[in-house]
Amino acid sequence: MAQLEPYEKVLVDFDFIDEDVHGQISCEKCHGGDPLSNDYEDAHKDLVRDPTYPDATKACGECHASDGEDGHPGIAKKNKTNIHVTLAPFKNKIYLRASSDPSVREKIDSAMGTHCMSCHSSCGQCHVSRPDSVEGGFTEGHIFQKTPPVATNCTSCHGSRVGKEYHGENEGVPGDVHHREHNMSCMECHSGDEMHGCGMSEETFDRYDVTNGSRCEKCHKMAGTETNEDDDQAKALVHPSHAIHQDKVSCQVCHAMPYKNCYSCHVGKSKSGVPYFKTDPSKMDFKIGLSAKVSKDRPEKYVTVRHVPVGPKLFDFYVKDGLTEVDKVGTWAFATPHNIQLKTPQNETCLSCHGNNKLFLTEKDVQSWEVDANKDVFAPLKPAPSVRHNWLEHPELHLEKVDCLTCHDPSLASPLKDCQECHGNATILLEKAEGRPNYSLANWNFTNKELIEKGNYVVGSNRIPAIDVIGILLILLTFVGCAVHGALRFMSKRRK
Amino acid sequence: MKNVSKLLLMLVAVFAVAFIYTGESVNAEESGCVSCHTSMRELIKVTREIAATKPQPEEEVESEGEG
Numbered sequence: 001m002a003q004l005e006p007y008e009k010v011l012v013d014f015d016f017i018d019e020d021v022h023g024q025i026s027c028e029k030c031h032g033g034d035p036l037s038n039d040y041e042d043a044h045k046d047l048v049r050d051p052t053y054p055d056a057t058k059a060c061g062e063c064h065a066s067d068g069e070d071g072h073p074g075i076a077k078k079n080k081t082n083i084h085v086t087l088a089p090f091k092n093k094i095y096l097r098a099s100s101d102p103s104v105r106e107k108i109d110s111a112m113g114t115h116c117m118s119c120h121s122s123c124g125q126c127h128v129s130r131p132d133s134v135e136g137g138f139t140e141g142h143i144f145q146k147t148p149p150v151a152t153n154c155t156s157c158h159g160s161r162v163g164k165e166y167h168g169e170n171e172g173v174p175g176d177v178h179h180r181e182h183n184m185s186c187m188e189c190h191s192g193d194e195m196h197g198c199g200m201s202e203e204t205f206d207r208y209d210v211t212n213g214s215r216c217e218k219c220h221k222m223a224g225t226e227t228n229e230d231d232d233q234a235k236a237l238v239h240p241s242h243a244i245h246q247d248k249v250s251c252q253v254c255h256a257m258p259y260k261n262c263y264s265c266h267v268g269k270s271k272s273g274v275p276y277f278k279t280d281p282s283k284m285d286f287k288i289g290l291s292a293k294v295s296k297d298r299p300e301k302y303v304t305v306r307h308v309p310v311g312p313k314l315f316d317f318y319v320k321d322g323l324t325e326v327d328k329v330g331t332w333a334f335a336t337p338h339n340i341q342l343k344t345p346q347n348e349t350c351l352s353c354h355g356n357n358k359l360f361l362t363e364k365d366v367q368s369w370e371v372d373a374n375k376d377v378f379a380p381l382k383p384a385p386s387v388r389h390n391w392l393e394h395p396e397l398h399l400e401k402v403d404c405l406t407c408h409d410p411s412l413a414s415p416l417k418d419c420q421e422c423h424g425n426a427t428i429l430l431e432k433a434e435g436r437p438n439y440s441l442a443n444w445n446f447t448n449k450e451l452i453e454k455g456n457y458v459v460g461s462n463r464i465p466a467i468d469v470i471g472i473l474l475i476l477l478t479f480v481g482c483a484v485h486g487a488l489r490f491m492s493k494r495r496k
Numbered sequence: 497m498k499n500v501s502k503l504l505l506m507l508v509a510v511f512a513v514a515f516i517y518t519g520e521s522v523n524a525e526e527s528g529c530v531s532c533h534t535s536m537r538e539l540i541k542v543t544r545e546i547a548a549t550k551p552q553p554e555e556e557v558e559s560e561g562e563g
Contacts, residue, residue: 006547007539014534027529035527040542043528142533160562262562270557279561 001156004137009129013141020143030059050132053122054085060123075196076123081204082197084121089207091117097310099324107319114275115267119157126153126195133157147187154186160282161260161306165339170284173257176340182233189214208293208334216251241347243410250291250303252337254347258286259337261307268317279309286346288353289332289361289377305361305377306335312369327372332361350404355385391417 017023028035033047051059061076079085091112098108118133125131126148129138134156139149148154155163166186168175178184191212198210219234222242245254263280270276289305291298308331315322346353353359360379363371382388389395406429407416421428532538 006543007536010533010543011536011539012530012533017530017534027527027533031529033529035529038528040546043532260562265561268557274557276557276559277561278559282562 001134001151001159003135004130009135009137011138011141013138013143016142022144023142049136050122050124050129052124053120055080056085056123078197078199079123080197081200081202082195083204083207083210084126084195084197086203087117087120088203089205089209090119092203092205093308093329094310094323096329097323097326099322104319104322104324108315108322111267111315111318114269115277121153121157131157147192150185150187160262162338165257165259165337168339170258170260170339173259173284173339174341176338177342178340189218206293208298211297220251222246235342240405240410241350244408247299248301250298250300250336252304252335252340253288253300253302254353255340255342255344256286256304256337257339257341257344258284259304259306259335259339261285261287262309263307264311264313265309266311266313266316283307286359287332287361287365288359289374289379291334292330292376293334302379304335304337305330305332306337307331308333327369330374330377331366331370332374332377350408351385351399355382357381393419 026035027033030051031048032051034043034045037043056076056079057065060079064076081088083089094108094112094116095105098105119131120133121131125136127144127146128142129136130152139145139152155167164170165173166176166179168180174180178189191214194210194212194214198204198212200210204210220237221234223236223238241254260282261284262282265277265279267275267277285307287305288302291300291303294301310323310326310331312321312323312326346356346359360381361374362378362381366374385399386395389399392398402422406422409416416422416428532542
């Protein structure tokens with residue numbers, strides 16, 4: 001995103017004064033300063049650049065205080081615990097890793113104030129200007145934007161990971177299907193209600209604790225079980241995999257592509273006091289781990305996890321070894337990558353994921369100091385599918401030839417284990433297997449052709465008793481024919 | 497008589513509205529904030545003056561990596 005020229009950042013559009021209802025309020029009422037002075041210094045004395053941060057109740061609260069009939073939702077009040085403003089979860093996670101020594105905490109607070117907490121937003125930094133973290137500047141000449149622009153406001157902060165994922169800016173990874181095919185903006189999933197906070201009375205501990213966050217299930221409902229009132233355009237969850245994995249595996253585990261992981265951030269200041277940060281090169285990766293926060297709202301055990309850029313030396317410039325508890329909090333955290341696709345390498349077949357240990361986060365994927373920190377996130381590796389199916393006669397052959405869903409039918413309480421279900425006369429392959437033939441095995445015109453073409457053929461699955469009888473009859477008739485022929489030859493020889 | 501008082505009331509109301517409206521307009525026009533911050537020429541001049549007076553940092557350490 002290109003920076004604005006200094007004058008562009010503060011140039012007010014006449015339309016703001018003429019047409020925007022907020023333009024009817026005198027400047028100094030919100031910003032202070034001296035409107036009658038023609039001197040720059042005097043005019044800007046005690047000026048409040050952003051009157052909506054940290055507390056918006058004075059500037060916005062007069063009108064936006066309560067849910068009234070005038071259409072002003074009580075957003076100013078909610079903003080007190082809005083994580084866009086407070087960044088409370090961010091601070092909480094650092095505190096969990098920090099030494100409890102008050103003098104160390106003080107230095108860490110100072111470091112966070114300089115580096116981390118500058119990434120906050122506010123009413124003004126979404127609806128009037130770009131966020132301070134990207135040097136600010138009016139988005140539309142101070143005209144209030146009911147819906148903040150994505151490029152200057154959403155992805156100016158959420159750009160390195162979410163923005164690039166969503167817009168397909170990571171090499172070799174397509175953009176999110178919701179953007180690429182449906183041109184959906186951030187706000188189509190992340191409502192204004194969510195952006196203004198969930199109105200929790202206390203500060204939110206974790207960003208995924210918010211109760212009005214975006215969820216896939218809001219639009220994507222299980223086919224045939226629920227109707228979708230929110231969005232009739234959304235694809236229903238037709239594939240039987242959804243019934244199998246529902247509440248066990250997060251949507252992103254099957255539908256996300258490799259995403260960015262950041263490592264080892266450390267912050268400091270130059271000799272002239274300019275703050276800077278440095279991180280190790282980020283890596284594109286895809287890892288499935290165990291959810292550290294299984295709850296009623298998020299019951300999934302297996303989730304995608306992303307490496308957070310924290311490291312033991314993060315604040316060493318300010319206080320040496322301040323993060324004494326860095327090994328107590330996972331560095332691979334629950335994540336919702338924004339590069340969703342219908343088809344992904346891991347959902348191509350069941351075996352693309354099941355038994356594919358490379359996808360799962362294990363001890364091998366972390367540095368030695370991270371092992372303890374992530375012990376609850378590591379996914380326990382299960383035996384290979386061929387080992388788990390070794391009760392079958394030819395496990396490898398079955399895994400190669402038989403569709404997993406044939407036996408692992410989500411409508412059944414447990415998977416099929418009786419060989420006769422497939423290898424008997426009443427084989428389920430004709431009824432349940434994908435691409436089942438249109439005609440019955442009992443018909444005289446039945447052939448193997450369709451089963452074989454669809455890859456469903458299993459030895460013995462299409463045995464037809466009528467053909468057996470005919471075969472036996474033909475053999476018997478051959479013997480009878482030979483016997484009659486021999487007898488006739490014998491009789492004719494004796495007559496001669 | 498009634499009609500005259502009604503007319504007077506209406507006139508008072510119209511003048512009151514006009515007074516309030518022009519009052520705000522004058523405020524906006526008189527405001528130094530508005531006159532400066534709506535003038536591109538003025539802002540370019542002022543921002544250049546400010547930039548010229550700002551001390552240049554002796555050395556700069558650039559952030560590396562993705563934030």
